[in-house]
Amino acid sequence: MEPRHPPRRHCDPRSYRRPHRHPGPRSCAELGSPAVRGAADPAAEDVRAGRVPAPTPSRRWRARPDRRPWDCGCSAPCTPWCCSGKRRTWPCTTRGRRWDDPGAAWEPFRRAVAEHPDHIAGWMRRPPQTNEVGRANQLIAGLLAVTDALGLPEPPPVRLLELGASAGLNLRADRFRVRAGPGGREFAWGDPGSPVVLDGAWRDGAPPPRLATAAARVPAPVVVERLGCDVDPLDPLDPADALALRAYLWPDLPHRAERLAGALALAREVPARVVRQGAADFLAGTELRPGTLTVVWHSVMRQYVPPAEWSRAEAELDRLGRAGRGPGSGWFAHLAFEPRRVGGVHRFVLTARLGDGPQEVLAEAHPWGLDARATETTALDG
Numbered sequence: 001m002e003p004r005h006p007p008r009r010h011c012d013p014r015s016y017r018r019p020h021r022h023p024g025p026r027s028c029a030e031l032g033s034p035a036v037r038g039a040a041d042p043a044a045e046d047v048r049a050g051r052v053p054a055p056t057p058s059r060r061w062r063a064r065p066d067r068r069p070w071d072c073g074c075s076a077p078c079t080p081w082c083c084s085g086k087r088r089t090w091p092c093t094t095r096g097r098r099w100d101d102p103g104a105a106w107e108p109f110r111r112a113v114a115e116h117p118d119h120i121a122g123w124m125r126r127p128p129q130t131n132e133v134g135r136a137n138q139l140i141a142g143l144l145a146v147t148d149a150l151g152l153p154e155p156p157p158v159r160l161l162e163l164g165a166s167a168g169l170n171l172r173a174d175r176f177r178v179r180a181g182p183g184g185r186e187f188a189w190g191d192p193g194s195p196v197v198l199d200g201a202w203r204d205g206a207p208p209p210r211l212a213t214a215a216a217r218v219p220a221p222v223v224v225e226r227l228g229c230d231v232d233p234l235d236p237l238d239p240a241d242a243l244a245l246r247a248y249l250w251p252d253l254p255h256r257a258e259r260l261a262g263a264l265a266l267a268r269e270v271p272a273r274v275v276r277q278g279a280a281d282f283l284a285g286t287e288l289r290p291g292t293l294t295v296v297w298h299s300v301m302r303q304y305v306p307p308a309e310w311s312r313a314e315a316e317l318d319r320l321g322r323a324g325r326g327p328g329s330g331w332f333a334h335l336a337f338e339p340r341r342v343g344g345v346h347r348f349v350l351t352a353r354l355g356d357g358p359q360e361v362l363a364e365a366h367p368w369g370l371d372a373r374a375t376e377t378t379a380l381d382g
């Protein structure tokens, strides 16, 4: 299936053409994908030698202040891997594959490039788009913590609003099952029959005490609204968009694919809406509702928002925080799972702010939201 969106040029070929200037492979290895790590070097070689097409960057991509060849380094080898759907030229599953052999990934990919150049070129020109369901682990932990912190006899109904929601899969996070320890023996929260099971959620078998207490006190938040925004929203019910989400997952990480498949199934049962809008404009049109807890959350999107837009978004978050004064006005919380600099190092941390109170750092986790742990971090750089 070809991409539904008009192709957009997104990658900077210079990142490939300069030897050793594509940090993508290193990131892939750190994130645990030996297949993509193994493919990236021969891929870069072939691009440099002109044996496979190198997409050229769009003006929009070049203008991005944080532009890095990361997306490109990772996605170029893996984008068309799985997205070919019915084509069998390269691995769509990990079954029976030995990913410790670098050629296992790149050789089938090269064959596919040779056999279906137009198909590949179409996919490589669109920006990578993911929706990582594991991050719901952190968002939901934050939601339970702020709900509990209200100290009410009954938790109020929750309005979930997400910035950079992608396909809006995490707007159904309250319907996921979160587990830690083998088979969830040490910690489990959420619907035991959920098609989305987030295993290995907490590194030490259970969340830090405060979050574990909140999880016990708030076993099933009542969500009355699910609304997100994204500059490039995907529709999880559209087969082409679902395929795109699948395509950008690395093929040697089957748990990610299982989480995604479960979330796509859940999306058919639990409606949520994602509007095509930037974060600041979306927040500018947001008001609280009496008797409800309005939660604005986001994960790994902050770095894509231009600085001026983010300043506006922060001003709107402050406005909503000041407005959230209790049942008459409604309550407000802002949750973020984002890479932040801590002592000069990037870490993925969960922060929470209730009303206009102080921002708290609740936990940190793997970039995909799992293997989370308590954090000693209280001060973020900037």
Ligand SMILES: C[S@@+](CC[C@H](N)C(=O)[O-])C[C@H]1O[C@@H](n2cnc3c(N)ncnc32)[C@H](O)[C@@H]1O
Residues within 6 Å of the ligand: 129, 130, 131, 132, 133, 135, 163, 164, 165, 166, 167, 229, 230, 231, 232, 233, 277, 278, 279, 280, 298, 299, 300, 301, 304, 305, 306, 309
């Ligand atoms: C890396 S994805 C993360 C998606 C999702 N939050 C997750 O954690 O899986 C970043 C998302 O931010 C969106 N995005 C980028 N700039 C944005 C902006 N200014 N306002 C809203 N969304 C934006 C992108 O389209 C993309 O869907």
